[in-house]
Amino acid sequence: MRAVVCRECGNDAAVQIETLPEPVVDEHGVRIAIASTGVSFANLLVLAGKHQNTPPVPFTPGTEVSGIVIECGAKVSRFRPGDRVAASVRNGGFAELVVAPERTVYALPEAIDFDAAVQFPTIYATAYAGLVWRARVLPGDTVLVHGAAGGSGLAAIDIAKCLGARVIASVSSPLKAEACRRHGADVVINHREQSIREHVLALTDGRGAEVIFDPVGGEAFDESIRCIAPEGRLITMGFASGTIPRVPANILLVKNFDVIGLYWGYYLGWSKQAAHPREEARVRAAMAELFAWCEQGRLRPETLARYRLDDWRAALDRLAAREVIGRVVINPVASTPGPR
Numbered sequence: 475m476r477a478v479v480c481r482e483c484g485n486d487a488a489v490q491i492e493t494l495p496e497p498v499v500d501e502h503g504v505r506i507a508i509a510s511t512g513v514s515f516a517n518l519l520v521l522a523g524k525h526q527n528t529p530p531v532p533f534t535p536g537t538e539v540s541g542i543v544i545e546c547g548a549k550v551s552r553f554r555p556g557d558r559v560a561a562s563v564r565n566g567g568f569a570e571l572v573v574a575p576e577r578t579v580y581a582l583p584e585a586i587d588f589d590a591a592v593q594f595p596t597i598y599a600t601a602y603a604g605l606v607w608r609a610r611v612l613p614g615d616t617v618l619v620h621g622a623a624g625g626s627g628l629a630a631i632d633i634a635k636c637l638g639a640r641v642i643a644s645v646s647s648p649l650k651a652e653a654c655r656r657h658g659a660d661v662v663i664n665h666r667e668q669s670i671r672e673h674v675l676a677l678t679d680g681r682g683a684e685v686i687f688d689p690v691g692g693e694a695f696d697e698s699i700r701c702i703a704p705e706g707r708l709i710t711m712g713f714a715s716g717t718i719p720r721v722p723a724n725i726l727l728v729k730n731f732d733v734i735g736l737y738w739g740y741y742l743g744w745s746k747q748a749a750h751p752r753e754e755a756r757v758r759a760a761m762a763e764l765f766a767w768c769e770q771g772r773l774r775p776e777t778l779a780r781y782r783l784d785d786w787r788a789a790l791d792r793l794a795a796r797e798v799i800g801r802v803v804i805n806p807v808a809s810t811p812g813p814r
Contacts, residue, residue, distance in 0.1 A: 475493070475494055475495075475496050475497075475569060475570040475571045476491055476492070476493055476494075476569065476570050476783060476806070477491065477492060477494050477534045477566070477568060477569030477570065478490070478491055478492075478534055478535060478536075478568035478569065478783070478786050479491070479492045479494070479532050479533070479534055480520075480521055480531060480532060480533055480534070480535060481531055481532045482531060483520075483521060483522060483523030483528060483531065484521075484522050484523050489521060491783065491784065491786070494569075496571055497566070497571055497572060497573040498573070499545050499546070499547050499573055500547050500573070501547040501548045501549040501550075502547050502549050502550060502575055502576050502577075503546075503547040503550070503573040503574065503575060503576070504543055504545075504546055504547070504550055504553055504559070504561070504573065504574050504575075504576055504579045505543070505544050505545040505546070505571060505572070505573050506539060506541045506542065506543055506544065506559060506561060506571065506572055506573075506574060506579075507541045507542045507544050507570065507571060507807050508539045508540070508541045508567065508569060508570060508571065508572055508806045508807055509540055509541040509542065509588035509805060509806075509807055510539070510540045510541070510588040510589045510591065510592045510780075510803045510804070510805055511536045511538065511539045511540075511567035511568060511569075511592060511803065511804050511806060512536070512537075512538040512539075512567070512592040512593065512596070512597070512625075512801055512802075512803055513781075513789045513790060513792075513793055513801070513802040513803060513804060514537070514538075514596070514597075514625070514793070514801075515624075515712070515714050515793060516537070516712075517535045517536065517537075517790060517793075518790060518793065518794055520535055520565075521535060521790075527564075527739065527744070529564065529565050533565050533566075534565055534566045534567070534568050534569050535565060535567065535568050536563070536565065536566060536567020536568040536569070536572075536804075537562060537563055537564065537565060537567055537595075537596060538560075538561075538562060538563075538567060538592045538593075538594075538595045538596045538597070539560070539561050539563060539567045539572055539574070539592060539595075540558075540559065540560040540561070540582060540588040540589075540591035540592045541558075541559065541588065541807065542556065542557070542558060542559075543555050543556065543557040543558075543559055543579075544571075546576075547576070549576075550576045551576075552576060552579070552581070553576065553579060553581070557581060557582075558581070558582040558584070558588075559579050559580060559581060559582050560579075560580050560582050560591040560592065560594050560595050561574040561578055561579040561580065561595060562574070562578040562595040562596060562599075562742055563578070564744060568783070568786055568804060568806070569783075569806060570783070570806045570807050577742075577743070577754050578595070578742050580594070580595065580758070580761045580765075582765075583765050583768075583769055585768075585769050586765065586768055586769070588805075589775075589777045589780060589803050589805075590768070590775040590777065591775075592801070592803055593625060593629065593775040593801055594761065594764055594765070594768075594775075595761075596738060597625045597626055597629045597775075597801070598629045598632075598633070598764050598773065598775070599738060599757070599760060599761065599764065600626065600629075600711060600736065600738040601626060601629040601630040601632075601633045601687070602633055602760050602763075602764060603736060603738060603741065603760070604630070604687060604709040604711055604734070604736045605617070605630065605633050605634055605637060605685065605687065605709075606633070606637070606760070607756075608707070608709060608734045608736055609685045609687075609707040609709055609734060610707070611634060611637045611639050611684075611685050612637075612638075612639075612684075613637065613638030613639070614638065614639070614640070615637075615639045615640070615684040615685055616639065616640045616641075616642060616674075616677075616678055616681075616682075616683045616684050616685070616703075617630070617634040617639040617640070617641050617642070617683065617684070617685045617686070617687060618641075618642045618644065618670075618674055618683040618685070618686045618687070618698065618701070619631055619634070619641060619642070619643050619644065619654075619659075619686075619687045620644045620686070620687065620688045620689065620690040620694040620698070621644070621645075621688075621689045621690045621694070621714055622643035622644055622645050622650070622654045622659065622662075623643075623645050623647075623649075623650030623651075623653045623654055623799045623800075624689070624714070624798065624799075624800075625776075625798075625800055625801040626687075626689045626711070626712065627643070627654075627687075627689065628653065628654070628657050628774075628775075628776055628799075628800055629773075629775075630687045631643060631654060631657045631658060631659050632657055632658070632767075632772065632773045632774060633767075633773070634685075634687075635657075635658040635772075636767055636772050636773070639685070640660050640661075641658065641659045641660050641661075642659070642660065642661045642662075642663060642673075642674060642677060642683065643659035643661070643662045643663070644662075644663050644665050644670055644694065645662060645663070645664060645665070646664065646665060646666050647664070647666075647797075648664070649799065650799060651664060653776065653799045653800070656774075657774060657776075661673075661677055665694070665697075669697075670694070670697040670698075670701060671697050671700045671701040674701035675701050678703070681703045681704075682701045682702045682703035682704075682706060683698075683701060683702055683703060683706060684703045684705075684706050684707070685706065685707050685708075685709070686698045686702055686706065686707070686708045686709065687709050687711075688708065688709060688710050688711070688712075689711050689712035689713075689714055690712070690713070690714045690715050691710065691712065691713035691714070691715045691716075691717055691718055691719050692713070692715030692716065692717035692719060693715065693717075694715065695708075695710065695719035696719060699721070699722070699725050699729075699731075700725075702729065702731050703731070704729055704730050704731065705730050705731060705732075706729075706731040706732070707731065707732045707734055708731060708732065708733050708734065709734045709736055710733060710734065710735055710736070711735075711736040711737075711738075721733055740753075741753045741756070741757050742757070775800070775801070776799065776800030776801065777800055777801055777802075777803055778792075778798055778799050778800045778801065778802055779792060779798075779802050779803075780802075780803050780804075780805055781802070781803070781804050781805070782804070782805060782806075783804055783805070783806040785804075786804055789802050789803075789804055
């Protein structure tokens with residue numbers, strides 16, 4: 475099979491498409507012909523050797539895929555060849571084939587195409603875990619979403635609206651603001667032109683946002699702790715700004731708010747501390763609800779651009795330019811049957 479292979483992190487010349495043996499299916503494995511794989515900011519960090527979950531070299535990047543099952547291990551009971559699926563993988567997504575453990579593979583409804591599907595195993599699932607499980611968003615809550623036009627941000631807007639929240643989206647351009655409004659954001663703030671803190675406080679009569687979804691870190695986090703409501707919940711789940719913030723404990727004390735860490739890999743069993751066995755059932759229930767909301771038209775995964783496997787560098791360059799709205803995907807096997 476053909477795959478992108480990184481043989482040295484931080485060295486572009488050491489990342490090339492190679493021909494590799496097909497991945498071996500173990501007794502709990504599901505081999506998938508990849509129709510679509512998501513391109514994320516985390517991929518850039520992994521290839522640079524700057525991500526906390528960078529695997530040992532050589533490796534193939536890519537952690538979220540969709541496609542057709544072509545082989546199942548002896549103890550796999552949920553799937554069979556020919557099934558349409560979406561899956562989370564530790565790595566290996568920038569390839570024609572991948573083997574995923576059955577516990578992180580999900581049956582894909584016919585109504586959801588492969589490019590949209592790759593947003594669910596990580597992006598929509600992370601937003602769901604943050605807003606539903608960890609922050610416990612209630613109808614009527616005000617939810618502030620940073621980086622709101624990216625894949626994570628649009629997913630958070632979609633889910634917050636499903637939960638009956640009022641959404642304030644923070645973006646950096648008019649084009650991104652338009653995308654957030656398409657997804658149902660009630661108010662959009664251009665943080666390059668407006669003060670996030672001042673506008674959130676004005677929009678909430680001085681109270682602040684009950685929940686803040688932050689995949690950005692840096693200045694966005696600093697602004698957040700100054701416009702969060704008393705007993706609010708600030709979800710930190712990424713640092714796209716490149717700056718990991720520090721939490722001033724005195725403000726925590728005065729405002730009685732929670733800072734909530736969110737690492738989706740924990741629920742998949744990829745953390746150093748193993749997830750509780752019940753997490754697989756909880757994740758499958760969440761995925762079922764997300765797929766149902768999508769079929770109802772309440773979630774609208776947005777794909778900005780599609781690339782062939784040979785053009786993987788162009789896909790990552792598009793993301794590095796920080797002008798992506800929604801997601802960029804790679805289609806490794808263009809002939810994979812089913813909707814695309």
